[in-house]
Amino acid sequence: MKLIGVDLGGTTFSVGLVSEDGKILKKITRDTLVVNGKDDVIRRVSEAILELSDEETPYVGIGSPGSIDREKGIVRFSPNFPDWYNVHLTEEISKRTGKKVFLENDANAFVLGEKWFGAGKGHDHIVALTLGTGIGGGVVTHGHLLTGKDGIGAELGHVVVEPNGPMCNCGTRGCLEAISSATAIRRFLREGYKKYHESLVYKLAGTPEKADAKHLFDAARQGDRFALMIRDRVVDALARAIAGYIHIFNPEVVIIGGGISKAGDVLFVPLKERVIDYIMPSFVGTYEIVPSPLVEDAGILGAASIIKERIGG
Numbered sequence: 001m002k003l004i005g006v007d008l009g010g011t012t013f014s015v016g017l018v019s020e021d022g023k024i025l026k027k028i029t030r031d032t033l034v035v036n037g038k039d040d041v042i043r044r045v046s047e048a049i050l051e052l053s054d055e056e057t058p059y060v061g062i063g064s065p066g067s068i069d070r071e072k073g074i075v076r077f078s079p080n081f082p083d084w085y086n087v088h089l090t091e092e093i094s095k096r097t098g099k100k101v102f103l104e105n106d107a108n109a110f111v112l113g114e115k116w117f118g119a120g121k122g123h124d125h126i127v128a129l130t131l132g133t134g135i136g137g138g139v140v141t142h143g144h145l146l147t148g149k150d151g152i153g154a155e156l157g158h159v160v161v162e163p164n165g166p167m168c169n170c171g172t173r174g175c176l177e178a179i180s181s182a183t184a185i186r187r188f189l190r191e192g193y194k195k196y197h198e199s200l201v202y203k204l205a206g207t208p209e210k211a212d213a214k215h216l217f218d219a220a221r222q223g224d225r226f227a228l229m230i231r232d233r234v235v236d237a238l239a240r241a242i243a244g245y246i247h248i249f250n251p252e253v254v255i256i257g258g259g260i261s262k263a264g265d266v267l268f269v270p271l272k273e274r275v276i277d278y279i280m281p282s283f284v285g286t287y288e289i290v291p292s293p294l295v296e297d298a299g300i301l302g303a304a305s306i307i308k309e310r311i312g313g
């Protein structure tokens with residue numbers, strides 16, 4: 001059997017044909033064109049699925065942003081798809097492709113992808129965070145995805161790490177997402193220009209508007225004072241949150257994905273040190289903090305892994 005994974009994003013969607021051991025055999029990426037309405041999106045996603053299908057692909061896994069009902073296969077609503085309310089996505093796609101379709105929230109799909117194909121392989125207790133435009137996360141505990149009563153649980157990006165800190169998209173102040181996401185970093189860099197315009201960050205970026213997480217970490221690696229100051233704030237917020245997850249879930253591994261995770265030592269070395277400052281001594285040495293090995297393909301592999309999770313590998 002081969003797997004088909006659909007990473008449904010607000011800007012683009014990707015469909016991948018994936019081997020059972022998590023190798024991407026073929027991949028299609030297209031613009032989502034949300035403005036054309038949901039029927040058009042569903043039609044074009046279905047077409048891409050059929051283009052990659054053969055007799056060895058009876059199942060499709062879809063990772064979708066927003067609030068989903070995984071049992072009924074419904075996207076209840078999603079900030080990325082303004083006209084989608086209670087869309088029966090699995091039924092619609094199944095009707096057009098003849099496949100059995102499974103749906104999961106994209107952040108939860110990310111942790112499943114790590115469990116089946118990535119840094120979570122062989123582990124039963126996993127916390128995974130994706131640092132991107134927002135911060136998504138998922139938890140596997142005793143081998144099972146933690147979803148909560150309504151299935152919307154493990155919003156790891158919305159724990160408060162700076163009381164009265166920056167406003168978050170969710171309406172609360174000081175969430176992890178408001179400090180350590182790529183969006184938050186861009187905001188800090190725009191705000192810092194007036195006082196720190198001589199920083200290397202802005203030389204690397206060209207203009208303050210273009211300055212992003214990559215410029216920040218590149219400048220921090222070269223010892224730029226302003227970049228190190230922002231880096232430390234991002235790391236401190238992450239460390240407080242991760243220390244909390246470690247205390248609550250007692251994971252074997254904490255996996256960090258998303259574009260920011262490619263920063264390497266300039267992020268991970270201080271992060272590991274700072275987490276130790278925030279955890280109880282009895283937790284020291286019980287976990288690892290590692291970058292996601294899947295990164296670019298995490299969306300497709302996460303979606304494909306939903307199939308493994310639901311049909312039992």
Ligand SMILES: [Zn+2]
Pocket residue numbers: 157158159168169170171172175176177178
């Ligand atoms: Zn929030």
